[in-house]
Every structure is written in C-alpha cells, then in structure tokens.
Amino acid sequence: MARVIYRVLPVSTDGQAKNPEGSLTNQLQRLRGHIDYKTKTCGEDWVETEEYILAGVSGKKSFQSKQFQQLFADIEAGKVNTILCTALDRICRSVKDFLAFFEILSRHNVEFVCLKQNYDTTSPQGRLLITIMMALAEFERDQTSDRNKESYRARAERGLWNGGQLLGYDLPPEGQKGTLIPNEREAAVVNVAFDTYLKTGSILETAKALNEAGYRTKEFESRRGRLHAGRKFTWTGTMWLLTNWGYIGKKEINKKKKGVSLARTSTAVEYGLVDAKWPPIVDPAKFFAGRDLLEANSRTCRNQMKQVRHCYILNSGLLTCGKCNTEMEGTCGTGRLKTKHFYYVCKNRECRLRIPAGEIEGLVLDRIKELALSPDILGRLVTETNERLQTELPELTGKRAATERELVSVSAEAKKLLTRWQDTPEADSFIRDQLAELEERRKALELAVVDLEQRIAAVGRTTVDENLVRKALAAFADGFAGLEPYRQKAMIGLVIQQATVSDESLTLSIHGEPVVIGENETSGNAINALPDSGAWLLR
Numbered sequence: 001m002a003r004v005i006y007r008v009l010p011v012s013t014d015g016q017a018k019n020p021e022g023s024l025t026n027q028l029q030r031l032r033g034h035i036d037y038k039t040k041t042c043g044e045d046w047v048e049t050e051e052y053i054l055a056g057v058s059g060k061k062s063f064q065s066k067q068f069q070q071l072f073a074d075i076e077a078g079k080v081n082t083i084l085c086t087a088l089d090r091i092c093r094s095v096k097d098f099l100a101f102f103e104i105l106s107r108h109n110v111e112f113v114c115l116k117q118n119y120d121t122t123s124p125q126g127r128l129l130i131t132i133m134m135a136l137a138e139f140e141r142d143q144t145s146d147r148n149k150e151s152y153r154a155r156a157e158r159g160l161w162n163g164g165q166l167l168g169y170d171l172p173p174e175g176q177k178g179t180l181i182p183n184e185r186e187a188a189v190v191n192v193a194f195d196t197y198l199k200t201g202s203i204l205e206t207a208k209a210l211n212e213a214g215y216r217t218k219e220f221e222s223r224r225g226r227l228h229a230g231r232k233f234t235w236t237g238t239m240w241l242l243t244n245w246g247y248i249g250k251k252e253i254n255k256k257k258k259g260v261s262l263a264r265t266s267t268a269v270e271y272g273l274v275d276a277k278w279p280p281i282v283d284p285a286k287f288f289a290g291r292d293l294l295e296a297n298s299r300t301c302r303n304q305m306k307q308v309r310h311c312y313i314l315n316s317g318l319l320t321c322g323k324c325n326t327e328m329e330g331t332c333g334t335g336r337l338k339t340k341h342f343y344y345v346c347k348n349r350e351c352r353l354r355i356p357a358g359e360i361e362g363l364v365l366d367r368i369k370e371l372a373l374s375p376d377i378l379g380r381l382v383t384e385t386n387e388r389l390q391t392e393l394p395e396l397t398g399k400r401a402a403t404e405r406e407l408v409s410v411s412a413e414a415k416k417l418l419t420r421w422q423d424t425p426e427a428d429s430f431i432r433d434q435l436a437e438l439e440e441r442r443k444a445l446e447l448a449v450v451d452l453e454q455r456i457a458a459v460g461r462t463t464v465d466e467n468l469v470r471k472a473l474a475a476f477a478d479g480f481a482g483l484e485p486y487r488q489k490a491m492i493g494l495v496i497q498q499a500t501v502s503d504e505s506l507t508l509s510i511h512g513e514p515v516v517i518g519e520n521e522t523s524g525n526a527i528n529a530l531p532d533s534g535a536w537l538l539r
Helices: 014-018 023-041 066-076 095-107 124-157 184-200 203-212 235-242 284-300 357-373 375-423 425-461 466-479 485-495
Strands: 003-011 046-055 082-085 111-114 250-253 272-275 319-321 328-334 340-346 354-356 496-501 506-511 535-538
Touching: 023 046, 023 082, 046 066, 066 095, 095 111, 095 124, 124 250, 184 203, 184 235, 184 284, 203 235, 235 284, 319 328, 340 357, 354 357, 357 466, 357 496, 357 506, 375 425, 466 485, 485 496
Parallel strands: 003 046, 003 082, 082 111, 319 496
Antiparallel strands: 250 272, 328 340, 340 354, 496 506, 506 535
C-alpha cells in the first residue's frame, strides 16, 4: 500500500522560521532522508504530498493553529494514512491534547511516525510509553513557563521594562533592554490627553478630541517586520492611557493580584508599585489629578466637571402616568426668557402628561416625611396591608391543593393509557398523541404548583413591621437632603416601589420591609427593596 505522507515541521520562534539554514531545513532533511530510506532500501512505496510548517507556534497551542486544523480536515477527508515528524515534543506538549489527537488518528487508521522516538502505538505498552513521554514534555513546558514568570517578576521588581510598545516612549537599541527612551512628539500627545480629560471629565470626549486633532496611537514595526500603523483613539485605549503608571516613572508588579486580600496571597506575589528605570513624561500632580477625577466619576456615576442641572430622582421607572399607566421620564426645555424648566413627561405620545419636576419630587418627599411623623396614618396602613396579605394566604393555599389534585389525576390517566397501549398495540399513533398532550398538561401543572408555593412563602415573609418602617422612614427624611444627587436617586429607589401621578392625585407604593439602620447611617443602603408583594399603598 502506498504511503501518503504528511510531514509536520514545527519551530518555536520566528528567528528559527526565518533562518534559511536553521531548524526547518534540518528537520526537512531528516524527514526526506527517512522517506528515501523506506522507499529505496525497504522497498516500500512512500509518497510525499504535503508539508505543515508550524512557524513560531508554541507546543502548548499547536493543535489550535491553522496548519493543524487543515491537517485534521484532510484526515477527516481520508486524504492521508501516515504522518511523519522529527520529535514528539515538537508536535505537542500537552498530554490531554495529544491523547485527543491520537484518538483522531486511531479512528481514521492513520499511522504516526516519529524519528527521534520509535513508538509502536498498536500495543498497550506503546501507548503507555507515549503517554509518559508526553507527560514529561508537558512537565518540561510548565517548568520553563515558571522560570520565565519568575524572571519577569524579578525584572519588574527592579523596575525594568519587560517588553511591548508604549505611546510616549521608544524601545532602546539592542543590548539596552529593560528601559524606555522618551519620544518628545508622542509625549506631547500623552500630555494633551491628560489635559483634555481634566478639562472635559469625559473619556469619550477626550478620545474624540484627540482624533479630531489628528493624533493617533503608537506606530511601530514588530520583530517580524510588520508595520503597525497608528489608529484612532478608542474609549478603552484612552482609559488605559490615563491609568498607566509608566507615564510617571512607576512600574506595577503582579498586576493580577491587584485588589486581592493579603490573607489570600503570599508576600512574594503581592501587588505593588516600584520606581521604573525610565524617566517620567507626565507631571505626577497631573497624573494623580486625572486618577482622582476617574474615581470620582465612577463613584458618583456622573461627570464631576459638568454642573448638575437637575437630578431626576424619579427616573428609571419610579414615576408612572395615572391616565394611561405608562412610565414617565425626566426632560427639560427652555422658555421664552431663556429659563431652563425641568419636568416629567409621559412616554405615551397620545397622552404626554407633563408634571413639573420640582413640584412632583417635593410632593413625594413631603408624603414620606408625613408618614414618618404621623403614627396614626402609618399604623392604619400597616394594619390594612397585613390584613390583605393574610386574606390572600387561604386563597393561595386552596389553589395549590386544587392544582396538586389535578396533577395526580393527570398522572393516573397517563398510567391507564400505558396499560391500554400494551393491550392494543394497533392504536399506537392515537395513544402516543394522547400521552404527549398529558405530558404537556403535567409540566404546566408542576410549574403552577411551584409558582403558588413561592407566592405563599412570599406572603409569609412580607408581613410589615410598623416599628421597622417608621424607623427607616425617619432616617430617610433626616438624611436625604444632605446626600449627593446620585445618592438621593439611589436612596429614593430603595424606599419607593412606584409613584403614580395624574392631574388630581398622587399614589405611592412603598417597600414594606426596610432594613433597620443605625443612628448615624445616611448612606444609600439605608432601606432595602423587597418583592412586589411586600408593598403597601398610600393616598
């Protein structure tokens, strides 16, 4: 039988791939020598058809490469019966991947020939030996990886640059690795980015300003000789630039451990900052001002550099139109005297109910304060709510019992049909249809039982405690005015489930089981929202 040979020639680095007298040439010579030996000396018919060169592909990910994917496709198509390579560890260094590869070869009756190690994969002993060799190759790869990680960490702790490109700096000549050389033109772009962000307070606007000014990201030529042209700044790239410690001559070490508790890590892998071996190109005061602004914007969920015109605390579905039951949203307009007006408007185009924002927000806050200071009203509402919940409980319990009885009936009917099926097999199609219908009914009833049980449990959990509600509402009324706008918006959402407004009335639905808070607590977590069934209505 003719041998259709597919040769696999892997090399690990680009330098090896580019060298005309390097590893690839040597491997090719050895493989062709083996084919000649089999053809001329042994009298076998070996036909060379294809080469797969894995240039610069790590043994850890070789099977994910395009070349191997093509090889697998050719194996599936039945185009090959023998694969020839120089050494086993040049193909793969993962036991799991190689065993999967070997299974594919066995399934398609493809032989695997390795020149350095003579394996017989047809016997259990041969398969055991090849598995052991792959485990050793994987162990060697892991050891090499650990040594490289330790080397990178040691270099980072000394403030040395471990590679890669950085806008504002150029890489040093060969033999001077570990530092960076400032690029005056690019350093000016970096400082423009910081100045623009401190002025606008917006990462997106900063990126837009840089792009409109004609600035681009770093342009460089890779080790493979490929030119990477500068691109427009994006939100992600601008964010990375504004938070890069390298611009003030600092080096982060063990970045993956950032934010990890010291109790969960050793001192050797603790995150930290060290002085770098290259000069800064951004003034530290400017850098830290930018970081402070980033943190403030993230914490308050708004741009600190822009004045707050109005914080619509009833947005996000809290305010509903009483005429058409549609959500209302905050908006603004300018009057004839150039005065800004803020109001809530119904999203329904046919309704468009409009309520002044300050007026409705004031009414809602006054109603909450009234509840906190009026024990008679609060007590009556809590009593009515608990009575309503207890009235619902027997009804829900009865529905659950009826649904469970129906479920038992459906199961019994299905058993009868199965008995008829055994006695009258000629009615196969008819009985199958009936069983399918019963199965759908059974699933629907089971879901109904689960839903009723959850609702019954919710009623038991949501009994309102008058003292807890009064205490939480009092804390809300006392601390709300002193909060920042973004905290006011968050806190009102924890108290109010929904506010419904019309031309004549305002109805509030308030969460009925708040968290007890301390005397000094005025944060947005003061009151905890609960499921809908725990709400009670105020008019």
